[in-house]
Amino acid sequence: MKRVLVAVIVAVIVVATAIVLAPSLLMPREVKQVIKEVNIIMADNSYKKYPEQEYFRPSEITVVIGVNNTVVWTNKDITGSALHDVTSDQDLFKSSLLAPNESWSYTFSEPGEYKYYCQPHEWMVGKVIVKKK
Numbered sequence: 001m002k003r004v005l006v007a008v009i010v011a012v013i014v015v016a017t018a019i020v021l022a023p024s025l026l027m028p029r030e031v032k033q034v035i036k037e038v039n040i041i042m043a044d045n046s047y048k049k050y051p052e053q054e055y056f057r058p059s060e061i062t063v064v065i066g067v068n069n070t071v072v073w074t075n076k077d078i079t080g081s082a083l084h085d086v087t088s089d090q091d092l093f094k095s096s097l098l099a100p101n102e103s104w105s106y107t108f109s110e111p112g113e114y115k116y117y118c119q120p121h122e123w124m125v126g127k128v129i130v131k132k133k
Contacts, residue, residue, distance in 0.1 A: 036068040037105065040126065042075045042098070042118070047082030049123045056118075056126035063108060066133045074103040084124065089115040 038061055046055040056073070063069045073086045075098040083097040086104060092114060095104035108114065108130040118124035 037070045037072050038063055038068050040071060040073045042073065042077050042084045042124070044077050044079050046077045046084065046118070046124055047080040047121055049121075055121070055124035059125070060127045060129070062129040062131060064131050064133055065109065065111065069109070069130060070105055070107040071128055072103050072105040073098070075100050083120065084118045085120065086116050087119045089117065094119075 040061065041057050043053070043055055043057050046053075061071070063071065073095065075082075075084050077084060078100050081100055083099055085097050086093070086095040086106070088094065093106045093116075095106075097120070098104055108128060111130050111132050114128045114130065116126050116128070
């Protein structure tokens, strides 16, 4: 009789443990998606206005929310040593003035088309197109 009782108690403990642990064992492990940043450089000698020059490189990008919606702008205008910024046409974002090799980032959270420019050098223009996942 004692053996039967012990076997029943052990069975109850095993079943109770399985019920408690089953959801975590059956649920898929969390998958972390690597969020990639998109890099844009402010080209060397951008402080001078040249015909058909791409001052922000690339001047137009498309990003996807939740995948690569953080954009990093880096001032690579080394020769001119010019200060540049990134200013949204829609007043959504504005960086401080960036010295050569300094960077600034912005994470887009809403779909749309966002034009921007460099306030001290208004011929420097670009566009970020943001799409839903």
